[in-house]
Amino acid sequence: MDHNEQDKAGEILREDREIYLLLGTDQLKEAAIRFDKSLEAIPADMDTWSRAAVLTGRAVIAWRLGRIPLALELAAEGWADIDSEPPSGARAANAMGQLGYLLNSIGHLRAAEPMLRAALDTARAGGDVVELGVALQRLGGGLTLWAMNLPPAEAMPMFAEGRALLAEGLALDKTSAQTDRTLLGAYSSALVGCGEFEAGEKAALETLEVGRATGDRWCIAVGNWVLSIVRRLQGNLVEARTYASNALRNIEMINDVPLVQRFSADLADICAQLNDFAGEATALRRNVRARTTAMSIMQEGLGLALEQRRFAIQAQRLATVAQEAAVRDPLTGLTNRLGLERSAPDVLANAAATGTTPWLIVIDVDWFKEINDDAGHAVGDSALREIAELLRGECRTGDLVARWAGDEFIVLLVGEGQLGLAVAERIRAAVDRHDWRSRLGPARRPTVSVGVASGRGSLEHLFAAADTALYLAKRNGRNRVEWPDLDQAMSPPR
Structure with a gap:
């Protein structure tokens, strides 16, 4: 002083x-x-x-x-x-x-x-x-x-x-x-x-x-x-x-x-x-x-x-709500990119400590631009919310389900065998067979292309591998699941 x-x-x-x-x-x-x-x-x-x-x-x-x-x-x-x-x-x-x-x-x-x-x-x-x-x-x-x-x-x-x-x-x-x-x-x-x-x-x-x-x-x-x-x-x-x-x-x-x-x-x-x-x-x-x-x-x-205690509790609750809002996607209610980036290191560290396999699934909605153009953005938003619900339904409670950006979603989970591939195929099939008429009317119904990656590594490493697989799924006709390690493991279910 x-x-x-x-x-x-x-x-x-x-x-x-x-x-x-x-x-x-x-x-x-x-x-x-x-x-x-x-x-x-x-x-x-x-x-x-x-x-x-x-x-x-x-x-x-x-x-x-x-x-x-x-x-x-x-x-x-x-x-x-x-x-x-x-x-x-x-x-x-x-x-x-x-x-x-x-x-x-x-x-x-x-x-x-x-x-x-x-x-x-x-x-x-x-x-x-x-x-x-x-x-x-x-x-x-x-x-x-x-x-x-x-x-x-x-x-x-x-x-x-x-x-x-x-x-x-x-x-x-x-x-x-x-x-x-x-x-x-x-x-x-x-x-x-x-x-x-x-x-x-x-x-x-x-x-x-x-x-x-x-x-x-x-x-x-x-x-x-x-x-x-x-x-x-x-x-x-x-x-x-x-x-x-x-x-x-x-x-x-x-x-x-x-x-x-x-x-x-x-x-x-x-x-x-x-x-x-x-x-x-x-x-x-x-x-x-x-x-x-x-x-x-x-x-x-x-x-x-x-x-004062009441005010402190209220402030704490408001802070908790604000923290949750910061990592929550307002449209779908899923974790957003920030939330995924904050939570993923703990999921990956836990997988390494327990000797289990981490799986990263990247999901991209096919034909989404056409849906927006034909039916309008409000209908497109409604379709994204519906896909988010389908993702929740096909994943376990502890799996990390996030909206990455736009019409792209990510699931991070841990499990043995071919669990990640099975979940990816369930997601693809759920979107494909879903009755979209009540939401989209005559507009083109969406499907999803899915890329999968597994193994040890950071979120960035897994995302790069899964993104490569997603590109392959798009190139091979959409509405399908691809996995970079396909030649070294059982074929993903169709």
């Missing part, structure tokens, strides 16, 4: 980051307006990883704005780019991290964790401090939240790993201010999860302070939530309720549905311990509303997935 392309991609990514920051400061309307405008710009010449970073970043924004079908569509397209080549560089780490974050938000933890770990590995290898900080926050914060729902024995290793990753992120120099804030907030919850309550409370207070100073609702919410956990563990349920209520109110403002579910459930539990039944009922209603939203998201996602 040249310098101008890098500038374009960087400018787009910076604009999208600004939109994401608006979401975190409760400026949803402004974020939506700018997001709609941003969708107009994705340069066609953008490199794979820049494009993937833009798509997944916009998927996250669409998700936070509640535009679920758009979010899933963008994520699917970005995921396809991510799977297209080995990850390398800051943009690759960004793209995988955004996708991992979105998968985590959806609740698809089994896919989210390996994606976030891959993003961190790529960020470490790339050496970009900003992306490394973001990757550490996403994985460390994810591990901490996942551990909250596990039994203590399973949760502690995850809390410890999350704490270590987040501490590493906080120790980095030159990360962004927003990354520092989110690292600190996630670190405070990891500390509490590890049983370091005093350090966790201190970090939570710092998170709350910096959140208020910058208007970052996520930091305000997380700081309050961690403080509610600490006060609850200390037995101070009244303060725990206040902090939990503040956490829930702020996280609802920025439409973070998974955290709304978590915070509202915690608030309901605290209210229940205080016998605050009204507060518990209110918190539960907010929890149900969040769960209903989450279920709606899942339903929309399922509906979109089904719709």
